[in-house]
Amino acid sequence: MNQSLIYLIRRLGFYLVAGWAAITLNFFIPRLMPGDPASIIFARFRGKLKPEAMNALRETFGLTDEPLIGQYWTYLKSIVQGDFGISIAYFPEPVTSVIASGLSWTIFLAGTSLIISFAIGTFLGTLIAWNRGGKLDSILPPSLAFIGAFPYFWLAMVFLYLFGFKLGWFPLGHSYSDSVTPGANIQFVLSAIYHAILPALTMILVSIGGWMLSMRNTMISTLGADYITFARAKGLRSRLIMLRYAARNAILPNFTGFGMALGFVLSGALLTEIIFSYPGQGYLLLQAVTSQDFPLMQGVFMTITFTVLAANWLVDIAILFLDPRTRS
Amino acid sequence: MMNYNNDSILYRWIRGILANKKAVLGTSLVGFFIFISIFGQLFTKDPTAFLSTPLSPPSADYWFGTNGQGQDVFAQTIAGSRQTLLVGFTTGFLVVIIGSLIGGVSGYYGGRTDDILSLLINVFLVMPGLPLMVILASWLPPGPLTLIGVLSLTGWAWNARVIRSQMMAFKNRDFVSAAIISGERNIRIIVVEIMPRMLSLIASSFIGATIYSIGAQVALEFLGLGDVSTITWGNNLYWASNDLALLTGSWWTFVPTGLSVAIISFSLTLINFGIDEVTNPRLISERIWKEKISNSDTINGITPVRKINE
Numbered sequence: 001m002n003q004s005l006i007y008l009i010r011r012l013g014f015y016l017v018a019g020w021a022a023i024t025l026n027f028f029i030p031r032l033m034p035g036d037p038a039s040i041i042f043a044r045f046r047g048k049l050k051p052e053a054m055n056a057l058r059e060t061f062g063l064t065d066e067p068l069i070g071q072y073w074t075y076l077k078s079i080v081q082g083d084f085g086i087s088i089a090y091f092p093e094p095v096t097s098v099i100a101s102g103l104s105w106t107i108f109l110a111g112t113s114l115i116i117s118f119a120i121g122t123f124l125g126t127l128i129a130w131n132r133g134g135k136l137d138s139i140l141p142p143s144l145a146f147i148g149a150f151p152y153f154w155l156a157m158v159f160l161y162l163f164g165f166k167l168g169w170f171p172l173g174h175s176y177s178d179s180v181t182p183g184a185n186i187q188f189v190l191s192a193i194y195h196a197i198l199p200a201l202t203m204i205l206v207s208i209g210g211w212m213l214s215m216r217n218t219m220i221s222t223l224g225a226d227y228i229t230f231a232r233a234k235g236l237r238s239r240l241i242m243l244r245y246a247a248r249n250a251i252l253p254n255f256t257g258f259g260m261a262l263g264f265v266l267s268g269a270l271l272t273e274i275i276f277s278y279p280g281q282g283y284l285l286l287q288a289v290t291s292q293d294f295p296l297m298q299g300v301f302m303t304i305t306f307t308v309l310a311a312n313w314l315v316d317i318a319i320l321f322l323d324p325r326t327r328s
Numbered sequence: 329m330m331n332y333n334n335d336s337i338l339y340r341w342i343r344g345i346l347a348n349k350k351a352v353l354g355t356s357l358v359g360f361f362i363f364i365s366i367f368g369q370l371f372t373k374d375p376t377a378f379l380s381t382p383l384s385p386p387s388a389d390y391w392f393g394t395n396g397q398g399q400d401v402f403a404q405t406i407a408g409s410r411q412t413l414l415v416g417f418t419t420g421f422l423v424v425i426i427g428s429l430i431g432g433v434s435g436y437y438g439g440r441t442d443d444i445l446s447l448l449i450n451v452f453l454v455m456p457g458l459p460l461m462v463i464l465a466s467w468l469p470p471g472p473l474t475l476i477g478v479l480s481l482t483g484w485a486w487n488a489r490v491i492r493s494q495m496m497a498f499k500n501r502d503f504v505s506a507a508i509i510s511g512e513r514n515i516r517i518i519v520v521e522i523m524p525r526m527l528s529l530i531a532s533s534f535i536g537a538t539i540y541s542i543g544a545q546v547a548l549e550f551l552g553l554g555d556v557s558t559i560t561w562g563n564n565l566y567w568a569s570n571d572l573a574l575l576t577g578s579w580w581t582f583v584p585t586g587l588s589v590a591i592i593s594f595s596l597t598l599i600n601f602g603i604d605e606v607t608n609p610r611l612i613s614e615r616i617w618k619e620k621i622s623n624s625d626t627i628n629g630i631t632p633v634r635k636i637n638e
Binding site (some may be wrong): 013014017021022025026027030033054106144146149150151152153154155157158160165166172215244259260262264265266268270271285286288290291292294297298300301304305308309312 | 404450451453454455456457458459460463464466467468539543544547550551552553567569573574575577579582583585586589590591592593594601626
């Protein structure tokens with residue numbers, strides 16, 4: 001158990017470094033850009049913003065007369081305290097509260113679709129690796145690879161057009177209907193699920209192929225192992241060998257891949273949210289881009305980064321329980 | 329001697345790829361798109377001109393209909409391929425260069441260098457790409473150079489990781505030790521001795537990176553972060569959504585472009601499947617077994633006990 005604790009702390013250390021790198025990037029990007037950030041901001045927003053908004057903007061970026069290292073220190077301190085500055089698009093609301101309003105929607109939508117897609121993809125991968133060369137094995141990988149080739153948001157547009165606009169089966173946007181009151185009541189929950197089905201479906205369809213292929217690959221090498229041959233020689237039922245002997249071991253590397261792919265999948269989720277006007281981080285990101293709301297943009301980036309890092313750590317903990325080799 | 333040359337790995341790969349249906353289909357489709365992107369505009373209407381009633385559906389005159397500005401969608405789809413593919417392939421190339429360098433150096437030297445570089449690789453891997461790209465792109469002046477820079481900067485890490493692990497496997501091989509003992513410089517060993525042996529990996533990384541950069545590029549431009557006055561696939565989608573394509577039901581403004589993106593990505597994926605089938609030793613042996621034994625009575629994964637060569 002001591003070993004696993006050290007392992008978890010080492011991973012935590014890595015995530016802290018990654019988080020610090022994200023903050024540092026955020027600090028230096030405006031300063032490394034051609035031209036001086038203060039004058040870029042000033043030029044872009046002159047006449048559009050009230051003087052107090054301009055000042056808030058300067059303060060957000062720590063663009064004071066302090067030396068660089070002092071500015072950096074001030075910036076680090078304010079981020080750690082959860083102060084991401086003032087949003088321009090939602091002036092004078094602080095970025096933190098704007099982001100908080102959309103965070104749970106993103107986690108709900110992206111998290112659910114990610115887990116569903118991982119589960120189905122892994123199961124299909126197990127199945128086609130087991131029946132290698134069979135019918136499913138020759139149909140599923142190329143067809144899912146084809147679907148996976150579509151840009152996330154484009155497939156979302158097509159689905160929204162077909163099932164929302166043409167057929168009217170699903171709502172055209174937002175995360176719950178206007179007629180329900182948010183809270184712990186059954187109408188609200190049902191409405192939220194109803195609104196999430198179509199965006200979730202597009203995300204699942206696009207990402208399922210990747211999980212399936214990687215599971216197929218690890219499963220095939222696992223199936224070549226001696227203990228599988230032995231299990232067959234013992235005459236165990238093939239369902240038992242497939243699920244309890246082979247899949248259980250083959251899934252472990254996929255969990256690590258799961259953590260690594262989180263950032264990528266979340267990026268796709270952000271775009272899907274935009275198409276469905278789903279009030280999560282993606283929608284905020286679009287707002288930030290169209291109104292050049294740099295503080296909000298950077299806030300979204302950091303929130304997503306921290307979420308991915310935290311999720312990765314949870315995956316590490318899960319692997320610790322699932323794979324006895326990491327404990328020794 | 330001649331015989332040896334004919335059987336050299338490169339020759340075998342090329343022969344294998346030419347015999348591989350997936351790779352041939354993928355290569356011809358990609359070739360077709362590249363051809364269209366270079367010469368296609370000679371045969372279409374002016375993609376920037378106001379030609380007809382905005383948002384009119386596909387007809388004999390306008391095969392893909394017109395967009396919100398009354399421009400020919402067919403001409404725009406073809407014109408858009410040029411910059412999109414150029415940026416895609418250039419970025420793919422840059423990503424492979426950066427990734428191979430960082431991954432190669434990290435895997436070859438090991439030790440402290442590897443600790444630092446693989447920390448860098450892992451940090452870039454775990455950071456979500458899209459929001460970072462958005463921030464970078466919105467500070468820089470919009471245009472193809474910004475796209476190439478932003479996409480390469482955020483996309484190299486996956487490639488570096490793959491090259492690094494392959495490099496670590498090669499480092500302990502005898503030919504590398506021989507090169508070290510004969511006094512070759514490290515950089516020469518990496519570039520001249522080892523990299524050519526990773527050719528298939530580098531080729532498939534290049535294709536993977538190109539797929540990534542076409543998709544990410546279209547996404548960034550869709551968000552309005554490209555130069556919206558130029559015609560690219562991403563900008564076509566940006567304008568389609570700006571002109572409320574969904575609410576007006578004008579599906580023809582976004583379907584052709586999206587299908588083009590999907591077809592080119594899929595063709596590139598097919599080439600990668602082909603390269604994998606031809607060069608992956610595990611799949612090769614599997615194929616040889618399949619050819620030698622009739623498919624019907626093999627049991628999965630078990631070596632059948634029977635005579636192969638009658």
